[in-house]
Amino acid sequence: MENYLVSARKYRPDTFQSVVGQSALTTTLKNAIKNKQLAHAYLFCGPRGVGKTTCARIFAKTINCSNPKEDGEACNECESCQSFNEQRSLNIFELDAASNNSVDDIRSLVDQVRIPPQLGHYKVYIIDEVHMLSASAFNAFLKTLEEPPRHAIFILATTEKHKIIPTILSRCQIYDFNRISVNDIVGQLQLVAKSERVEAEEEALNIIAMKADGGMRDALSIFDQVSSFGNGTITYQNVIDNLNVLDYDYYFKLTDAFLSVDLSKALLLFNDILNNGFEGQHFITGLSTHFRDLLVCKDPDTLTLLEVGAGIRARYQEQAAQCPLEFLFTAIKISNDCDLNYKESRNKRLLIELTLIRITQLSDSKKKIHELISDEEQISIQPLPTLSTPVTQPTGQPQPDASLQAEHIQSTFSSTAATILHKEVIASEVKKENIASRSIKTIKTSSIRKQTEKAEASIHRQDEEPVLNKSFNVEDLRRSWNSFTDIIKNDIHLKNAMKACQPVLQSENQFEVVVQNPVQEIKLKEITFKIESHLHRELQNNNVKMHIRLTESGENVRPFTARDRMEAMVKKNPNLDLLYRTFGLDLN
Ligand SMILES: [Zn+2]
DSSP: OOOOOOHHHHTOOOSSTTOTTOHHHHHHHHHHHHTTOOOSEEEEEOSTTSSHHHHHHHHHHHHHOSSOOTTSOOOSOSHHHHHHHTTOOSSEEEEETTTOOSHHHHHHHHHHHTSOOSSSSOEEEEEETGGGSOHHHHHHHHHHHHSOOTTEEEEEEESOGGGSOHHHHTTSEEEEOOOOOHHHHHHHHHHHHHHHTOEEOHHHHHHHHHHHTTOHHHHHHHHHHHHHHTTTEEOHHHHHHHHTOOOHHHHHHHHHHHHTTOHHHHHHHHHHHHHTTOOHHHHHHHHHHHHHHHHHHTSTTTGGGOOOOHHHHHHHHHHHHHSOHHHHHHHHHHHHHHHHHTTTOSSHHHHHHHHHHHHHHHHHHHHHHHHHHHOOOOBOOOOOOOOOSOOOOTTOOOOOGGGOOTTHHHHTOOHHHHHHHHHHHHHHHHHHHHHTTOSSOOBOHHHHHHHHHHHHHHHOTTOOSOOOBOOOOHHHHHHHHHHHHHTOOSOHHHHHHHHHSOOEEOSSSEEEEEESSHHHHHHHHHTHHHHHHHHHHHHTBTTOEEEEEEOOTTOOOOOOSHHHHHHHHHHHOTHHHHHHHHTTOOOO
16 A cells, blocks of 8 residues: 655755745744855744745755755755655754753753754754643753854744743744745645645645644645545545634625625525534624735735635625725724623623624615605614613523534524613714714614614524513503603604603503694604603513504693683683784794
8 A cells, every 4th residue: 555645745846945934034034044144043933834844854855965056945965855755864952942941851852952963054953832841841941042052043933922031032033934825835835735736725725724824734634634535536525514713605695685684594694604514703704804815915015815616706796895985994893892791701602793794784674764865754763872781692601613503593582682682773873973973973763763673573482491571560651751751852742742742551561642733643653663662671571562643632631732721721722712813923
C-alpha cells in the first residue's frame, strides 16, 4: 500500500518562495541572509498554521546552505540542505514549549547550545509556543539569550505575543505573520488539487479557505478530509455538509426577507438554521459578515475586500445594489450588538429574534417615512419610556441555544416581547424622524399598528407561557389610563379626548370608552394597541381589552369641547344663548 502523506506535510513549503501569503516577511528574511545581517534571536508571532515553524525551518536550512542561490534561497542540493530536507540535520533543534516547559527542558537545551555545529555554520533553536514556558524556565533561558554563542540562533514562535515578557521581546527581532488571505489559500488549494488529481469546485475551496480562518495548515487538513469524503471530488454541497458551514444561501434569503419586510420568513429561516444544528452566535457573526460583504460591494474601491469566489461575487453585487447604504450601516450595527451581547444574554434565541425583527423594521420604517410625507392626517405621539427590565424567559433558565426545539421560538415570545417590539417600532420611528431633522415629530400610528400587529401575529402563534393576569378595579384602570394621557405631548385633541372619555369597567378584564364624536373614535382606535400595551404593563394584566363606542344621542356624556359645554349650559339656562348671541361672543 502506498504511503499516505497528509497534504499539510506533503505540500509544506521548502523554499521562501513557496511560502503562501507571507511574501513581505519572507523577502525581508531572504535579504537579511543575503546581506549577512543575522540576529541572534527572532520572534515569529501570528495565528496558528500560517507558516511560522515552516519559515523557521527554511531559515535554518538557508543560513546553513553551502551554496545559496542568487535570489537568496537554499540550493536544496548541498549536503547540508539534503540533511535538512531528509530531517536528519543536527543543526536544527525544535522544542515545543507547550509540552516541554519546565526548567529542566530549558537547561538541557542550554547545554546543547554550547556545542558548535559539525557541518554548516549555525545551529538553529526553534522554541514553539514560547509563551508557555514557565517563569523559572524563562529566567533560565534569558541568560543564554543575552550572551549566546556565535553559532547559535534562536527562533521563538508564539501565537500569543502579548504573553511574552518585555525582557525577551527587547532581545528579539520581531516578525508578525499575517493570516493568509482567502484568495491565497484558494490559489494554493487549487495547486494541490491539480497535483492530487482532485476535482474541486472553486466555491467549495473558498468555503474551506474561510473555514481555515487564515491558516494554511488547517485549510489543507480540511481539504484532505473533504476530498476523502467525496472520493476525490470536492463540491460546494460536500463542504457545507461536512464542515457544519452555514450555506451562503441562507443569508441571501434572509436579506431578501429584510428588504421586503417579511418578518415571518426571517424568523422561519432562522428556525431552520437552528434546526440544522447551527449555533446562534455562529449564525449572527455570519450575518454581520454578510452585511459587511454587501457593504464592501457598494464601492468599486472596496470590492477587493470581498473574499469570495468569482461565482458568488455577482450575487453579492446584485443584492448589494438593492440594499440602501443606511440599511447596511444600521444592520451591521444591530447584528454586531447582538454578537457582543450574546454571551451575557439569558435568552439567546430571543436576542437573535429581536435582532431579526429590528433589522426587518429598518426597511419598513423607511417605507413609512415615505408614506408620512404624503399623508396629512397625522397625530403626534411621544415614544413610551423604555422598559428597563432585561428580556428574560419566564422560566429564567439559561438556554443551550443550539438544542432548542422548533416550537420554542414562539413560546419565548411573551407579551412583554410584543410590548418591547411595539415600543421599538415607535422608538425607531422617532429616531428616524430625528435623523431626518423633520420639524414636526409625527408618527402615523395606524401604519405602526398594522406592522406591529403583523409581527405580533407571527410570534404569538404558540404562545404557551403563563400570562400576567392581576386583578384590578376601576380606580386602577383610570389611574393607568390617565398616566397614558400624561405622556401624550403633541396631540392636544387626543389628550383631551382621553381625559374626557374615562374608561368604564364592563367585566373583569374588559372596559368601554364612550366617545362623543367620530374624530375621537378614529383617534382612539388608531392607538388602541398602544393604549392596551400600556395598560397591560401598568396593570400587570395581559388580558385587558378596550372597546370603543360612539355615544348614542341622549346618552349622558361629559361635555367635551367649548361648544359642548356651552350647549350643556344653555340647556340648563336658555338665557345664556340670548346673551351669547346678543353680544356676539366667541367661544374660544
Ligand atoms: Zn544548499
